[in-house]
Structures are given as C-alpha cells and as structure tokens.
Amino acid sequence: MASPTLALPSAGGTRPRRVLTMAVLFLAAGGGMMFAALLGAYLHMRRLAEPFPPPDTEIDQYWGNLMVLTMLMGSVTVEWARSALDRGQRKEGVAGFAVTLGLGLAFLNLMSFAAGHVEFDAVTHPYGTVVAALTMLLGLVVGLSVAFVSLTLFRVAGRQLLEPGADQPRATAWAWHFATVAAVAVWYTVIVLK
Amino acid sequence: MTITETRPDDVAPPPPPTAPGPAGSEALPATADHKRLGLVFLGGALVFLVIGGAVGMVLRGELADEGVQIVGGNYGRLFSLHATVSSMLFLGPAFVGLATYVVPLQIGAGRLVLPRLHAFAAWLFVFGGALLVAAYLLGPPEGLGIADARPMPGGGGTKANALAITSMALVSIAMVVASVSLVTTILKLRTPGLTLRRLPMFSWATLASGVATIVATPVFLGGLLLLFIDQRLGGDFFGPDNVAGQTVWQHTLWLFGRPEVYLLLVPGLGAACDIVATHARRPLLGLDAARAHIALFTILAFGSWAAGTDVADAIVLPTYTPLTALVAAPLAVLVLVWLGTVAKGRPRMHTSMQFVLGFVALSAVGALHALVAAAAKVDGSAWTTGHLHTVAFGAPTLLLAGAVYHWAPKLFGRELSAGLGRVAFLGLFGGFLLLGLGSYLAGYDGAPAHVRDFEFSSSSSTYGLLAAVGGVVTLLGALAFVLDVARGMAGRRTARTDADPYGGLTLEWATSSPPPPQGFDAVPEVRSAHPLLDLRTSSEAAGG
Numbered sequence: 091m092a093s094p095t096l097a098l099p100s101a102g103g104t105r106p107r108r109v110l111t112m113a114v115l116f117l118a119a120g121g122g123m124m125f126a127a128l129l130g131a132y133l134h135m136r137r138l139a140e141p142f143p144p145p146d147t148e149i150d151q152y153w154g155n156l157m158v159l160t161m162l163m164g165s166v167t168v169e170w171a172r173s174a175l176d177r178g179q180r181k182e183g184v185a186g187f188a189v190t191l192g193l194g195l196a197f198l199n200l201m202s203f204a205a206g207h208v209e210f211d212a213v214t215h216p217y218g219t220v221v222a223a224l225t226m227l228l229g230l231v232v233g234l235s236v237a238f239v240s241l242t243l244f245r246v247a248g249r250q251l252l253e254p255g256a257d258q259p260r261a262t263a264w265a266w267h268f269a270t271v272a273a274v275a276v277w278y279t280v281i282v283l284k
Numbered sequence: 285m286t287i288t289e290t291r292p293d294d295v296a297p298p299p300p301p302t303a304p305g306p307a308g309s310e311a312l313p314a315t316a317d318h319k320r321l322g323l324v325f326l327g328g329a330l331v332f333l334v335i336g337g338a339v340g341m342v343l344r345g346e347l348a349d350e351g352v353q354i355v356g357g358n359y360g361r362l363f364s365l366h367a368t369v370s371s372m373l374f375l376g377p378a379f380v381g382l383a384t385y386v387v388p389l390q391i392g393a394g395r396l397v398l399p400r401l402h403a404f405a406a407w408l409f410v411f412g413g414a415l416l417v418a419a420y421l422l423g424p425p426e427g428l429g430i431a432d433a434r435p436m437p438g439g440g441g442t443k444a445n446a447l448a449i450t451s452m453a454l455v456s457i458a459m460v461v462a463s464v465s466l467v468t469t470i471l472k473l474r475t476p477g478l479t480l481r482r483l484p485m486f487s488w489a490t491l492a493s494g495v496a497t498i499v500a501t502p503v504f505l506g507g508l509l510l511l512f513i514d515q516r517l518g519g520d521f522f523g524p525d526n527v528a529g530q531t532v533w534q535h536t537l538w539l540f541g542r543p544e545v546y547l548l549l550v551p552g553l554g555a556a557c558d559i560v561a562t563h564a565r566r567p568l569l570g571l572d573a574a575r576a577h578i579a580l581f582t583i584l585a586f587g588s589w590a591a592g593t594d595v596a597d598a599i600v601l602p603t604y605t606p607l608t609a610l611v612a613a614p615l616a617v618l619v620l621v622w623l624g625t626v627a628k629g630r631p632r633m634h635t636s637m638q639f640v641l642g643f644v645a646l647s648a649v650g651a652l653h654a655l656v657a658a659a660a661k662v663d664g665s666a667w668t669t670g671h672l673h674t675v676a677f678g679a680p681t682l683l684l685a686g687a688v689y690h691w692a693p694k695l696f697g698r699e700l701s702a703g704l705g706r707v708a709f710l711g712l713f714g715g716f717l718l719l720g721l722g723s724y725l726a727g728y729d730g731a732p733a734h735v736r737d738f739e740f741s742s743s744s745s746t747y748g749l750l751a752a753v754g755g756v757v758t759l760l761g762a763l764a765f766v767l768d769v770a771r772g773m774a775g776r777r778t779a780r781t782d783a784d785p786y787g788g789l790t791l792e793w794a795t796s797s798p799p800p801p802q803g804f805d806a807v808p809e810v811r812s813a814h815p816l817l818d819l820r821t822s823s824e825a826a827g828g
Contacts, residue, residue: 106472109397116464120502127506127539131532138528216529219521223509 110261118268121231125272128227129279132220136283143284144215153204154281157197161232161270164193168239168266171246172259180252183259187243190266194236197273201229224276228269235269238262313407316399317801318388323695323773324406325381325462326688330766332373332413337759339366344719344755365420370677371544372455373413376497378684379551380462383490386691387466389792390484392475392810394803398465405462412454419447449512456501456508456540463494463501470494475791477810481575484790484813485561485568486687488575489554492582496547500540500586507536545676546585546611552683553578553618556643559636559690560622562788564629567814574621577614584611612651619644634786635705639686642713643679649717650675653724660728667727670720670751678716678758685712685765693797696772697779704768711761715754722751789814 136142171186205225242262245251251258312320339362346359384402388395396402423444470483470491483491510532514521521529557578561568568574587610622640631637650671657667685708692700726747772779776798784793793816795804808815 106397109468109472112472113398113401113464113468116467116498117460120460120464120498122502123499124502124506124509127503127536128510131506131510131536134532134535135528138531139526216519216521216526219510219513219517219519222513222517223506226513227506227509 107255108257108260110257111264114261114264114268118264121268121272124227125224125275128220128224129275132224132279135216135220139216143217147208147215147217149208149281150204151281153200153207154277157200157204158273158277160193160197160200161273164190164197165267165270167193168263172263175246175252175256175259176254178252178254180246180249183246184243187239187246187259187262191236191239191243194232194239194266197232198229198236201225201232221280224280228272228276231269231272235262235265238265316396316403318396318399318402319385319799321396321399321402321406322381322383322385323776325377325384325409326695326769327381327773328406328410328413329374329378329381330769332369332417333378333762334766335417336366336370336374337762340370341755341759344752361420365417368452369413369417371548372452373409373416375548375677375680375684376459376544377409377413377455379490379493379548379687380459380466382555382684382687382691383466383486383494383551384462385695386792387487387490388469388473389694389795389799389803390487390790391470391473391478392791392794392804392807393469393473394795394799394807395473396465397469397473401461402465405458405465408454408461409458412451412458415447415451416455419444419451422447445515446512449508449515453505453508453512456505459497460501460505463497466490467494467498475807475810477815478791481572482810482813484554484792485557485571485574485578486551486554489551489557489578492554492579493547493550496543496550496582496585500543500547503536504540507533507540510536543585547582548676549615549680549683550578550582550585552643552680552687553581553615555687555690556622556640556683557618558790559634559640559686560625561814562690562786562790563632563634563637564625565632565787566625566629567789567817568621569624569628570621571813574618577617577621581611581614581618584614587611609654612654615647619647632786634690635700635702635709636686636690638706638709639682639689639713642709643682643686646674646679646682646713646716646720649720650679653720656728662727665727666723666731666747666751670723670725670727673716673723674720678712678720681716682709682712685709688765688769691792692772693781693785694792694799696769696776697798698772698775698781699785700768700772704764708761708765708768711757711759711764713761715756715758715761718754719751719758720754722747722749722754726751784816787820789817791815 167186167189171183171190174180174182174186239262242251242258245258310317312324315321343359343362343366384396384406423442467490470487474483480488510521513519520526522533523529557568557574622644653667653671653674657671662668688695689700689705692698729747731747779798781797783796785797786793790813791807791810792799794808808819812818
C-alpha cells in the first residue's frame with residue numbers, strides 16, 4: 091500500500107489554470123439550454139400556430155444579416171486580441187478588444203434600431219411573444235459579452251493579463267463566441283427559416 | 285518508516301490567489317468565505333422550510349375533515365405558496381449550502397474558486413426567495429406556482445404575477461450560478477492526487493447534480509421569460525385557447541421540474557454514502573459502483589421528462605410510469621451498497637445514521653405504494669400527495685438533516701444535540717410516514733388531490749385526520765431540527781471540538797472543527813479515496 095505523507099502544498103497554494111474559461115463555458119452551456127428552449131418553442135409554435143409568422147409580419151432581412159455579420163466580425167477580432175496577448179503584443183491586444191467592443195456596441199445599436207422598425211407586436215400573435223423573448227435574451231447575452239470585453243480591455247490597457255495564455259482574455263473570447271453562435275442560431279431560425 | 289515530512293523553510297506557501305482578504309473576518313454581506321456563504325444558503329433555506337411547512341400544516345388542517353374552513357378562498361394561493369416555496373427554496377438551496385461549506389474541505393481546497401460569484405448567488409437566492417414569498421403576500425399569483433402545469437393566461441398580469449415570475453427567475457439564476465461555482469471548484473481546485481475516482485461521494489454527487497442543474501434550470505428560465513413577456517404585454521401566448529402555448533409551458537417546466545423532483549435527492553445520496561462509510565468505520569463497499577449509480581440516477585432523472593401525456597398535469601408530482609420508475613434501480617443498488625458496508629463494518633448508531641435508516645424505510649414505503657398504484661388507478665387522487673411527501677420531499681429531507689448532523693462538527697464547531705436530533709428524527713420520519721400513509725389511503729379511497737372541499741367518505745375522513753396529524757408531527761420535527769441548527773449557528777464563534785471526532789475517511793476531517801479561515805494548515809497527501817484511513821493505517825504500522 092502506498093505510504094501517505096503529510097502533504098505540503100495545500101491546494102490553495104497553486105493557481106489553478108483556466109478557471110474563468112471553465113466557468114464561462116459552463117455558463118454558456120446553461121445559456122445554450124435557454125436558447126434551445128426558446129428556439130424549441132419557436133419551432134413548436136411554427137408547426138402548430140397557423141399562420142406562422144402572421145401575414146402582416148415584416149422583418150427586414152438586411153438588418154438581421156448585418157447584425158450576424160457584426161457578431162462574426164467580433165469573433166475574428168476577439169480571437170485576434172487573444173492571440174496577440176499570447177504572443178506578448180499588448181498594443182495589438184488592446185486594439186483587438188477595442189474593435190470588438192465597438193462591434194458589440196454597434197450590434198446593440200442595430201438591434202435597438204431594428205426592434206423599433208419591425209412590423210409585429212407581441213400581443214396579437216404568439217410569434218411576437220417568442221421572437222421578443224429570443225431578441226431580449228440575445229440582447230442580454232451580447233450586452234454581458236460587451237461588458238466582459240470592456241473589463242478585459244481596461245485590464246489589458248492597464249498592463250494586466252499580459253502573461254501568455256492568461257485566463258481572462260481566453261474566457262472573454264469564449265463568451266463572445268457563444269454570443270455569436272446564439273446570434274447565428276436566432277438569425278437562422280427567425281430570418282432564414284421564418 | 286517516515287510518515288511525515290516538514291515543509292521546507294525556503295518555500296513559503298503562496299497566498300490563495302483569489303481569496304479576498306482574511307476569510308471569515310469581514311462583514312457577512314461582504315464575505316467570500318465559503319463557510320459563511322454555505323451557512324447563508326443553509327440558514328435561508330431553513331427559514332423558507334419553516335414558512336412552507338407552516339403553510340402546509342394550515343392546508344392539512346383544512347383537509348382534516350369535511351367542512352373544515354380555515355383559509356377560505358385562499359386555499360389555491362396558499363397551496364401554490366407551499367408547493368413553490370418548499371420545492372424551490374428549501375431542499376435544493378439547503379444542499380447547495382451544505383456543498384458550499386463541505387465540498388471545498390472534502391477536496392482539500394479550503395476555498396471556492398470563484399468566491400465573489402458564489403457570494404452573488406447566495407444573496408441573490410435570499411433576495412429572490414424573499415421576493416417570492418412577498419409575491420404571495422401582495423396578491424394571488426394563481427397558476428404560476430411550480431406545482432401547476434397551467435400558466436397564468438395572458439391579458440394583463442398583476443403585480444403579484446410579475447413579482448412571482450421575477451423572483452422565480454432570480455432564484456433559478458442563483459442556483460445555476462452557484463452550481464457553476466461548485467462544479468468549477470470541484471474540477472479545478474482538487475488537491476494533488478484527488479482524482480475524480482477518488483472524489484468523496486458527497487462531492488461527486490454535488491458535481492453530478494450541479495451539472496444537471498446547469499443543464500435543466502435554464503430551460504425553466506426560458507419558459508419564465510416567455511411568461512413574463514406574455515404577462516407584461518398582455519399577449520395570448522399562454523392563453524387558455526392556445527394549445528401550442530400550453531404545451532410549450534409544460535415542456536419548459538417539465539424539463540426543470542420533472543428531473544428536479546429526483547435531482548433533489550442526488551446530493552443526499554452522496555451525503556448518505558459518506559455518512560455510512562464514516563460511521564461503519566470502513567470504506568464504502570463497491571465505491572465505484574456507488575459512484576456509477578449516482579451518475580446513472582442523475583441521467584435517468586431526465587428520462588422522467590419523457591414520461592408522456594399520462595403525467596401532463598404532474599410537474600413536480602412523482603408518478604408511476606415505467607420511465608420514472610427506472611430511477612428506483614440505481615437507488616436500490618445504493619441501498620444494497622450501504623447495507624453491505626454496514627454489515628462488513630463496525631457501525632456506530634450516530635444520529636445521522638438514524639436519518640439514513642429513516643430514508644431507506646421511507647423510500648421502501650414509497651416503492652411499495654408505487655407498485656400498488658400501478659395496479660390500482662389512482663390518477664389525480666390524494667395518492668400523489670402521499671407519494672410527493674414520502675418519496676420526493678420527505679426522504680431527501682431526512683438525508684439533508686442526517687448530513688447536517690454528520691458534518692455539524694465542521695459546520696458549528698460542535699456536535700448537535702443527540703436528544704434534539706432524536707426528536708427531529710422521530711418527528712420528520714414519523715410525520716412524513718403518517719402524512720404519506722394518510723394521503724395514500726385517502727387516494728385509494730378516491731379522495732382527489734389538492735381540492736379544498738370534497739365529499740368525504742367515512743374512511744376518507746379518518747385518513748384525512750391521519751395525514752393532518754402527520755403534518756403536525758412533521759412540523760414539530762422540522763422545528764426541532766431548525767432549533768438545533770440555530771443553536772449551532774449561534775454558538776459557532778466560540779465552539780471548538782476535535783478535528784476528527786468520528787475517525788473519518790475523507791479530507792474534511794483533517795482540519796480543525798470548525799476549520800480555520802484558510803481551510804487547512806496542511807492537507808494530507810491523497811493516494812486513495814480515503815486518505816485519512818491511509819494516514820491512520822500508516823501511523824499504526826509505524827507505531828508497531
């Protein structure tokens with residue numbers, strides 16, 4: 091039998107790696123289930139609540155496409171920022187996160203603008219309720235990602251998180267990617283599939 | 285043989301990287317100490333237990349006999365309060381509180397990996413829970429309770445509805461965030477050598493139930509978001525004529541509520557494994573089998589969602605469809621593991637062991653009645669009330685109480701009172717048994733479930749009285765338990781007891797009782813699932 095010894099380093103003595111990344115991935119899994127529930131509700135209503143969407147509904151495809159492209163561009167720039175930090179290029183990291191922040195704010199602005207111009211309301215048809223729920227949730231997720239990007243940007247600008255493979259930039263990138271995937275799923279369901 | 289080694293002088297232990305200040309010394313609202321946060325969860329849950337239990341007793345009084353009028357037209361409102369508070373604000377949060385306290389010690393970490401996030405979850409739970417109770421004081425959020433398969437129709441919600449939806453969302457978010465924190469802590473902060481296969485059973489069960497909570501609860505949140513929009517904007521998504529909307533609500537509530545009935549039991553099963561092994565004074569017989577069956581139980585709990593339209597109205601009510609009955613199989617294996625461990629060990633009848641025995645007995649009664657119910661049609665009858673209180677609520681409550689008595693030296697710095705423990709056990713076990721039997725028998729007699737007034741037969745009247753007596757006894761047991769815990773919490777600052785009063789097997793018994801702010805001064809090296817037993821064995825061998 092192995093002979094046990096009194097150990098020396100307590101578990102608190104070493105810094106665990108990728109903690110924030112793991113927490114973000116678990117939260118994303120939960121968020122994914124929430125989106126799945128709402129998308130499931132949308133598809134269920136689409137099958138049973140005829141006509142679906144109601145005939146007077148008009149959602150401009152142009153704005154939807156632009157919003158998804160904005161998020162996809164943000165995914166590229168956030169990865170650029172993260173990999174720049176891994177290579178020790180702080181200025182590029184700051185630039186990458188700053189551009190991502192701008193894209194996130196642009197997305198929220200677009201969403202707010204588009205919401206004011208869609209031709210449906212949440213009262214008259216279940217379509218309105220479920221699309222409003224999806225839009226609100228997506229706005230919340232993107233808003234949280236924007237807040238996370240801002241925090242990381244400020245810390246990097248303040249010469250923190252500069253060690254290669256730092257946890258927070260990686261977690262920020264994952265949070266953004268999750269928001270992008272959610273935006274694509276909502277866009278495909280509501281705009282493409284209808 | 286050398287069994288210890290001293291810490292090299294030139295290697296100073298680095299401070300815990302995320303521990304914000306000296307844990308335990310800051311004011312409670314600002315604390316990030318896992319021990320105090322655990323007690324916030326546990327204390328809050330026990331307060332909500334008393335509220336839910338008191339309301340339940342009033343409802344039982346109403347059903348004690350034909351013509352009894354206590355709450356008048358408020359029966360539905362109080363029933364919804366009782367069911368929602370008891371299921372959402374007591375068992376789940378209480379086990380989260382216990383896990384918040386015990387798991388970091390069991391894994392040799394002595395802290396949470398994301399303490400501020402966990403503190404946010406703890407206070408969000410307290411705030412959300414208080415709001416939920418306030419919603420029922422404000423008005424009747426009828427149909428919104430977790431016990432009802434029919435959501436409130438749209439067309440202009442009341443303030444009580446909005447408050448109830450918001451508070452349920454806050455509590456759900458708190459549970460998800462706390463689960464993320466616990467799961468990440470278990471996966472990232474285990475002391476060297478503590479592989480997943482060596483994880484103590486309570487930590488393993490916390491990991492399993494945490495992952496399940498992260499997956500299941502957001503679905504419910506999706507349903508709440510739809511309901512909130514429908515209510516606030518006056519839509520008809522969930523209107524009585526919208527069958528599709530009704531189905532959406534059922535499924536979003538089901539995916540949370542159906543597994544939740546069984547998932548509430550998972551941490552208790554893990555705790556029972558640790559209790560049995562500790563007080564049988566030997567490692568659990570078939571440890572890997574027990575681990576596998578806790579995981580299997582968690583997975584099978586999700587099968588109950590697909591139980592079919594037979595249970596369309598039964599969100600948190602246990603039913604006897606084959607898919608839901610499957611969860612009994614891993615439970616039976618676990619009971620066999622416990623019995624085998626006790627048979628091979630030198631069992632000590634600690635108060636916590638009495639609660640585990642009570643759990644086994646109560647589960648056996650529930651299983652017997654499930655078999656009877658499969659033959660006799662008891663749909664929609666008081667049988668479901670009996671099964672709910674016996675199996676889904678009573679049995680896990682016994683395990684929770686057992687776990688608190690077991691880990692009391694760590695939680696409160698002293699063992700809880702054996703006398704009050706016995707009263708609590710007799711009250712909770714006997715009360716749930718009587719309440720269950722009364723309801724089961726009333727169900728076989730044709731009495732409906734959750735109906736304020738109905739025509740009692742002479743036997744139904746007797747059964748109703750039996751259940752009402754059971755309700756009173758349960759509440760007395762719960763009060764004895766809460767009183768004992770409150771005394772423990774009150775004396776916690778000064779109490780000190782042996783680090784390892786039971787001869788424990790897992791790491792939490794390697795630190796003082798209660799543990800120091802940093803959790804551990806030194807963590808024993810882990811080379812098996814029972815490191816403290818290894819250490820004792822080596823010491824004895826070294827001592828000749």
